[in-house]
Amino acid sequence: MPRGGASGVAAARICAPEGQLHPARAQACCAPGRGDDAMHDLVIKGGLVASAFGAVRCDVGIRQGRIATLGEALDGAEVLDAQGLLVLPGGVDSHCHIEEPRPGGGTTEETFASASAAAFAGGTTTTVSFIPQWRGHDVWERYVDYRARAATGMLDHAFHQIISDPTDQVLEEEVPKLVAEGVRSLKVFLTYDNVHVDDRGFIRVLETARKLGCLVTVHCENYEAIRWRTERLLAAGLTAPHYHAWSRPTVVEREATHRAIALAELVDQPIQVFHVSCGEAAEEIARAQARGLKVWGETCPQYLTITARHMEGPDGAMFMCSPAPRDEAEHANIWEAIRRGTLDVVSSDHAASSRAAKQGADFSVIPNGLPGLAARLPVLFSEGVSQGRISLEHFTRLVATNPAKLMGLYPKKGVIAPGSDADVILWDPKREVTITNALMHHAVDNTPFEGKRVTGWPVATLRRGEVVMREGEITGRPGGGQYQPRGAYEMATPRGITPQGFGA
Ligand code: DUC
Numbered sequence: 001m002p003r004g005g006a007s008g009v010a011a012a013r014i015c016a017p018e019g020q021l022h023p024a025r026a027q028a029c030c031a032p033g034r035g036d037d038a039m040h041d042l043v044i045k046g047g048l049v050a051s052a053f054g055a056v057r058c059d060v061g062i063r064q065g066r067i068a069t070l071g072e073a074l075d076g077a078e079v080l081d082a083q084g085l086l087v088l089p090g091g092v093d094s095h096c097h098i099e100e101p102r103p104g105g106g107t108t109e110e111t112f113a114s115a116s117a118a119a120f121a122g123g124t125t126t127t128v129s130f131i132p133q134w135r136g137h138d139v140w141e142r143y144v145d146y147r148a149r150a151a152t153g154m155l156d157h158a159f160h161q162i163i164s165d166p167t168d169q170v171l172e173e174e175v176p177k178l179v180a181e182g183v184r185s186l187k188v189f190l191t192y193d194n195v196h197v198d199d200r201g202f203i204r205v206l207e208t209a210r211k212l213g214c215l216v217t218v219h220c221e222n223y224e225a226i227r228w229r230t231e232r233l234l235a236a237g238l239t240a241p242h243y244h245a246w247s248r249p250t251v252v253e254r255e256a257t258h259r260a261i262a263l264a265e266l267v268d269q270p271i272q273v274f275h276v277s278c279g280e281a282a283e284e285i286a287r288a289q290a291r292g293l294k295v296w297g298e299t300c301p302q303y304l305t306i307t308a309r310h311m312e313g314p315d316g317a318m319f320m321c322s323p324a325p326r327d328e329a330e331h332a333n334i335w336e337a338i339r340r341g342t343l344d345v346v347s348s349d350h351a352a353s354s355r356a357a358k359q360g361a362d363f364s365v366i367p368n369g370l371p372g373l374a375a376r377l378p379v380l381f382s383e384g385v386s387q388g389r390i391s392l393e394h395f396t397r398l399v400a401t402n403p404a405k406l407m408g409l410y411p412k413k414g415v416i417a418p419g420s421d422a423d424v425i426l427w428d429p430k431r432e433v434t435i436t437n438a439l440m441h442h443a444v445d446n447t448p449f450e451g452k453r454v455t456g457w458p459v460a461t462l463r464r465g466e467v468v469m470r471e472g473e474i475t476g477r478p479g480g481g482q483y484q485p486r487g488a489y490e491m492a493t494p495r496g497i498t499p500q501g502f503g504a
């Protein structure tokens with residue numbers, strides 16, 4: 001089993017006959033390395049490598065933390081035998097909430113330290129998380145604080161800047177400073193008290209992003225519609241967790257998705273629609289893409305596996321996230337949108353709260369969000385590749401290559417190719433695991449995937465050539481992660497087409 005299974009993790013050479021890591025047998029069955037004269041610091045041997053060229057059986061030679069060579073019979077000072085395993089690019093989770101400071105002090109429960117362990121346990125090596133902005137506050141100070149927090153973790157990391165108060169000072173003076181620091185994506189909420197922006201605010205954020213070459217990511221749900229439904233539900237005494245789904249039906253997501261796309265078209269600004277949960281919203285994105293707009297869509301494992309019925313049980317609050325979980329018909333719609341390429345990124349929207357924190361007098365005051373950093377790849381692989389819904393290459397694109405591209409991190413991240421960072425997962429496609437909270441390594445006492453049986457599991461994770469997880473044991477060092485500043489990139493570049501050619 002991944003945790004507490006094969007150990008002896010200090011061994012330099014590891015063999016993996018039939019998908020198992022067996023450090024103890026390393027001396028017996030590994031080809032000898034060539035010590036100081038070796039061409040590579042580390043060679044991963046004999047796995048099926050999901051590289052930029054498709055899936056090929058070859059060795060992966062790593063030097064100074066980067067992929068140096070893909071080839072046959074490579075020499076290395078150390079050897080990892082990956083026979084029977086897949087060799088995949090480290091996951092890039094472009095949507096996770098980690099150690100987010102709260103306006104009143106303190107932070108969300110998941111720290112960069114615990115999130116790093118969770119990510120490595122699940123095969124993710126790079127995250128893009130959120131710097132908050134609170135109404136009436138600037139953003140620069142928050143950036144400095146958040147950079148320092150992230151530096152305590154082990155993950156390679158980049159940031160989105162949330163804009164909830166788009167003042168002239170913030171947009172014209174502070175956001176340009178952030179862009180110079182390599183923050184290249186802005187996030188807006190079209191719902192939630194205290195953070196949502198109205199149409200005017202959203203347009204101003206789009207305009208700023210266009211000028212500075214940032215992507216805009218959007219939480220698409222209609223604030224006023226949800227507020228109205230929530231007031232009516234609470235007035236009728238319908239307060240239990242599952243009424244969360246009643247407060248925000250698919251139409252509020254479809255409407256906000258349509259509006260976000262229309263305003264992005266008006267301004268000529270590329271956007272990514274976050275956490276698409278239903279076919280109606282995916283159709284809006286597909287229509288935009290068919291018209292050539294730079295509109296991308298993301299979904300998350302919970303919108304493929306969890307239903308609103310999960311919120312009806314005694315543990316209902318533990319499944320509350322926004323958009324709300326839907327039903328099996330919507331799961332099928334989301335799979336179809338993935339297959340067609342309408343939705344091209346699967347991230348976790350990791351937002352972890354303990355059981356104690358997920359309490360409240362009614363659904364409207366229970367914190368939203370699910371922990372999913374560790375489960376993202378195993379759940380998607382199992383439901384997608386193992387069950388024959390998507391190919392291995394498609395899986396790799398969804399969890400690593402596409403998020404890296406969309407966030408301006410490619411080809412440093414998201415691909416196994418010479419010159420790229422050696423962020424690599426050794427993945428056992430046959431291993432069957434029952435997910436438990438202990439396997440998730442996150443800070444909280446719950447996972448919405450508790451008890452779920454999956455086929456396919458990461459047995460080792462390498463970040464920049466360093467083994468940071470082996471058989472569920474985290475071997476990375478605190479502070480070992482690096483900030484990934486982003487420059488201008490094609491996907492965030494406007495098309496140069498505006499109505500009447502005005503406003504460009
Ligand atoms: N939805 C969000 O938009 N953010 C975090 C958690 C959630 O469920």
Ligand code: ZN
Nearest residue numbers: 219274275322
């Ligand atoms: Zn959101």
Ligand code: ZN
Nearest residue numbers: 095097349351
């Ligand atoms: Zn989120």
